[in-house]
Amino acid sequence: MLAYILRRILASIPVMIVVALFIFLLLRLTPGDPAAIIAGDMATPAQLAEIRRNLGLDQPLLTQFVTWSGQLLTGDFGQSLISRTPVLTLIGQRLEPTLSLAIVSMIMTLILSIPMGVLAAWRHRSLTDSAVMAISVLGFSIPIFVTGYILIQVFAIDLKLFPVQGFTSISEGIGPFLQRIFLPALALATIYIALIARMTRAAMLNVLGEDYIRTARAKGLSERIVLFRHALRNAAVPILTVIGTGFALMISGVVVTESVFNVPGLGRLTVDAILARDYPVIQALILLTSGIYVAVNLLIDVSYAFMDPRIRY
Amino acid sequence: MAEHPSTAATGPGAKPVVRRNFLPRIGVRGLGLAAWIAAFALALVVLMALFAPLLSPYDPIAMNPMERLADWSLAHPFGTDAYGRDVFSRTLYGARTSLIVGLGAALVAVLIGLPLGLLSGFFRTLDAILMRIMDGLMAIPAILLAIAIVALVGSSLWTVLVAITIPEIPRVVRLVRSVVLSAREEPYVEAAITVGSSLPKIMWKHLAPNTVAPLIVQATYVCASAILTEAILSFLGAGIGTETPSWGNIMSEGRIYFQLKPSLIFWPGLFLSITILAINILGDTARDALDPKLGKRRQD
Amino acid sequence: MSFIAKASAFHPRHLLRATLLASTLLGAGLAASPLQAQEIRAVMHSGIRVLDPVITTAHITRNHGYMIYDTLLGMDENLEPQPQMADWQVSDDGLTYTFTLRDGLVFHDGAPVTAADAVASLKRWGERDGGAQMMFRSIESLEATGDKTFELKLSEPFSTVLQLLAKPSGLPTFIMPARVAETPSSESITDYTGSGPFVFDESQFEPGVRAVYTKNEAYVPRDEPPSWTAGGKVVNVDQVTWVVMPDAMTAVNAVGSGEIDFMEQTPYDLLPLLEANPELTVEVLSPLGYQTMARLNWLNPPFDKVEIRRAAMAALGQDPILAALVGNPQYQEKCGSMYGCGTPLATDAGSELIMNGPQPEEAKRMLEEAGYDGTPIVLMQPTDVPSIAPQPVVAAQLLRQAGFTVDLQPMDWQTLVTRRASQAPVSEGGWNMFFTNWIIPEVWSPINNPMLNGGGKEGAWFGWPDDPKLDEMRANFAAAESEEERKTIAADIQAHAYEVVNYIPVGEYKIPSALSNKLTGMLEMPVPVFWAVEKAE
């Protein structure tokens, strides 16, 4: 197992190099000039050139890449071109909101989607099944910003149950934290709920046709045990897989949700950085998200082994 | 795998393996009511897109700043937007853009992903390289990649299409590859080898058809998610320009009027949701009809 | 509102129930959590990222400058320079200015403000500010003559020294410690020590999220009542927090629900929502407003021909553009003055063509006469900046109506600012036309109006008019002795600029702010400042 994890980590190195190189080139080939953002509207071309030289943006691409990756290896992600804040500090400031959003949203998703999927599969082709599927397909079909606006309108403005926007750190108490995170997490969860409920249903349908489910029923076990102990555990692998690949979906959802609900997280930081061509920040963030994506999927692959004793690495 | 294939199903008592490998044969009767409605709705949207120039009362980009944000009227069934453009006409033309984005993304992703996946499934060395690149592409958050690409090449319909499609390609490649990997173990592929068929022939004649069913299903999801992604890109300010109306940019431009003029976001939103809903339902139907095991196949 | 019904149709009942349950559990119902006493939470027009108010002309950074720095001089509501940190004396020949710092000026780190600090800060400022650059060419020396006094000697007459030093926008004369001011002007400062009424809380600064300013207890305000940037800066709150909200809709909702006290710029179309809220006041705080304008590229065809530039001007019109941008007569104004309307130099000289627009037929005729060959016009549209996004769209339609071929290219603002710096032909990434906005104090005189510079490829602002005559007129303006003379020259400059179509002003607009009724005494001035204002408990 350890050897497997090690091997996977080794194997992810070329992936990360591909990502790093790709992002670096893409950004540098993109028109846009951080110097212009820094200098504002009145700057003359000469002033811009001076600022660019100062930021090292006049160096050849290869030199810039070597410098950057050299710094990376020493753990130095550089500093924002715009605000001069170290990139790691920036990321550190934004990590908690995004993590909270992702985790709360994930918990909501699991609480809602798995029972939904199990129920739909159990009552295959029934009204319940159709209803669950309709809900989840609908969740998949509405752009997340629309979902967000509707939630704000209904629950925050009309019913006044939640604040309209913002984020409260969990360090200020679990109540206020949950109160602020609830709506954005729910908005973010809708797509994910749809995705996982569907996958759960499909995986359960597959499993429910297996011989050992028949065996379990032949043993006179109750349906609850058959469904949750026998079927769900066997359906776990594809569900876990979709949680992993769906993680990418969540990232794009996070970007939008953070804008709609004004959650000061990494998603907004990334979009801001892209629009401002704040290269070190973008590079670090995309590398980070890609790294997390790779790590999450590694984690999920490893967790297969805990779900299914047949899988040994 | 300790068990040898020779004992997988011995004896005549073994249940016949029901394989639904045939090309999509969705019988008309097999479609549920939902699928029928979905097909009907989608057909309606396609017709709308095709005949947009005939159906729209106004030029979708002709503005009339003096008549901006008008409410519903006979002249403007969906009202007008912030430039005084007719939202009904824009929604009709928006169907075109959104469908082009959706179908285009699905088509391009399949056209590129299919050959890459076939090759990758067959050649180990190529596979190793290709899969690292695909892993890399997959690891980059699609939306961020799309924003970056749109920023790079400018935001026309075509760049948005490219930006949306690129992140979908790895998924298609992986899907095709996984189908090929399992299908190449099928005895009929081995049979083709033993009768001396060349590799391209085997790939094209025996392997590629296996990917059709899962690809159709995958394509519907790519299609739906491309339309959604276009809307999200518009929301983030990296969408298609306002002179090419799409449901996404109509909504995105109208989102600030959400509380005052919900119709600006409601109508394109309704069409968008109905279309995606229809595509998703058809995709689900296709999956249920074509390959009950698809869900079980791991993505990688 | 009908949305409740619609939304619950969208969402399953159990979701609603779960939500209600959860909110009860959380003891919700307090939509607005009690804010910390005496904290003003404000949503400014954009997020602050660059913290050096000299390296950039970004308004948000200037506003930040007014929070933590004091300025050498101030300008009152009559547009008169007034003492702020320093008082001054002018020699009889008008060539020597002696400044004396007032008592009690202390930097946030406790060090007293000295003349050396002021001189260093002014020199750095002189390297960046357009008007100041012009002035420094006429300066013989700028030196400290004592702890509290310094001297500015001109080599030739320069009429607007005090106006430049007192101007509230563009780059104001923020005074920093000498050690900070010694940072090269092309490099951002990293030490945010000022002597202004607020202290920047670096530990709480999150770029793109929030900036926190706490009251500077050591600040000694002047005794005069506040008037624009002049007068006493008395701080009545403990803390001001600038919250960044990228989504205008969210910000409006937040002001509406009381989570935010002040929203600097409210979208016009959402005003009904805010005006209907009895706990809010909507008012225009900046009396001068903004000028929105189109700039044509003199280097690339077809706008290398003055006749075609004039045809384009005839094709455009202020009414449709303002309607699309503002759409509310209360906040928009047609204005033919390149120096802004209601300013000392305001004039309508030469503005007939744009004021009478759009004249598609006239423009067509002019185009024909000029021999326009259908060369497409690349018109850049920034999609991510709401205040500049609509103008190009309307302009595209107007130009097309006049017979132009228009290639409207949507892009993000960053791409635009990079691309507008390109002097290449269109086929190699160049451009023909774009729009931008200025606040009036940035354009209100030929000296600081960035467009009115005929320096061509090397010296001029993007679009690069090569117009020696214009530069000559500007020099005359700078040297002019009297107010009357200046006005005449300014009118001539404008007439000339319209004649050659240096740029096309397409109207003025004012942006209303939304204030919680808890706030009283917010100053009405071109820069949003947070002294004088009080917040009720």
Place this chain on the structure above:
Amino acid sequence: MAGDTRNGTPQAAPDGAPAHTLVISDLVVETRGREPRRILDGVSLHVAPGETVCLVGESGSGKSVSSLATMGLLPKDALTVRSGVIEVEGEDVLSASPKRLRQLRATRMSMIFQEPMTALNPVLSIEKQLDEVLDAHSAATGTERRKRIRDILELVRLPDIERMCRSFPHQLSGGQRQRVMIAMALILEPKLLIADEPTTALDVTTQKAILELVADIQKRLGTSVLFITHDMGVVADIADRVYVMRHGRIVEDGPIGSILREPKKDYTRDLLASVPALSPRPARPATSAEIVLQTSQLTMVYGRPSFFRKGEGTVAAKDIDLVLKRGRTLGIVGESGSGKSTVARCVMRLLDPTGGSIRLRNREIADVSRRALRPHRKRMQMIFQDPNRSLNPRLTVGESIIEGPINYGVDPDSARNKARSLLETVGLPADAIDRHPHQFSGGQRQRIAIARALALEPDLLVADEAVSALDVSVQAQVLDLLDDLQARLGVALLFITHDLRVAAQICDEVAVMQKGRIVECGPTGEVLGNPAEAYTRQLIDAAPGRFWDFPNFRPLAGAHEPSRQDVMVEPAR
């Protein structure tokens, strides 16, 4: 109409009620949907206490459906009971509530299934899977339950019980898994055990051991067994009484002796007639001295050590020496994992052997490149096990058959004409050429596969378990066809099978493989009639129904009458 089958009288009705553990009368099962199809059409049968009743029939006869209906396990969305009665120990299970049905399961009636591989939940430990039966049906404490589990595992003769308890199904062998299944079914000592093809997926030696175990436990616990199988050999070994099913009806029933000796119905007779006997075919004179295939020292090792993998790798085949002459049939027999298919696939170069030589008509092909191999490919052809999967379902029969000839430059028209005549050769109508494989039955598909293999006029035909997936009657026909073709075309046949009886029917020579090596090789009559190796003898001993000459409705000459007692006294392996 089904009444005539209810003539069997219980052999050993003990005093006292109920007389029968299981009674099924006039059971009708239909598919759901708008046009219901009858799956069971008036099935009636009964099982007396302590009795072993065999339900025998070919695929699709409805025998599994009968058992599932009894357990209340019919797939709800597909099948439904239209009418009839099922009583277990006098209690009507069809009208029982779901709760009552759950209570009955495992306590009164239990079932074991065909595939022990899939019938056990792969993610739960053995102990857990046994424990939940006790948990669901008894109030026993944890200690009691643990003891009960260990007792029953001992009863089914599993080794190292503590380790077994901790194990997961995939860590056990097929036989061990089936023992666990039996333990699970019997842990609460139900009166009725339904065994649905419990040994079909197992090797013969394992099958034998499991059959013995069932019989042994049955004797100890007095359980009634309804045993479902397609294998007449098994029936002959274990049954007290037999029901023969076909197309959802009981065709014939009676005590084992009378069914085997005096079958009344044609179908039963045909069924018995097509059961291959273990008696070797008469030796054929060699027709040619030409050696078509010769392997020497052929070796295949999987998973050789690499950077990330340590260890030796798995030896799938080692030092295989075979010689096959024109017009002859060489059989390779062995149990699963013996490496027989590996040898076949190496010969076909579907695998690249790691060592040794393969000479096809005196040309070395073991290590030539794929390109160089191409001309040789047409000289050897293969018939695969599962005809459902060896024909591309998307291609017409014709397209599949002409694929090879076209690859070798035959023009499509003449290839099609050839295909027509080939189809007739294998006993199919020529117009089958434009149809798709799914329109044919399994046996017909295997004929198509044979036609495809013959289209290239090969010298060598490799048949890898080519008749294993077919019903016995079809199996016999396909074997006849192969024999006939060989006689006509003189093709050499390498015949891979796990079934000694099949090998006996068709092979001239037989090689017995075990653990990747050939343990014994020689003329079929010698190897099967007078085995030199213990392993060969063991295989022969384990073949079910080996004492019975089914086609002639009598015991094999020289063999004594089979009986259950006879089976039971054999020690377990």
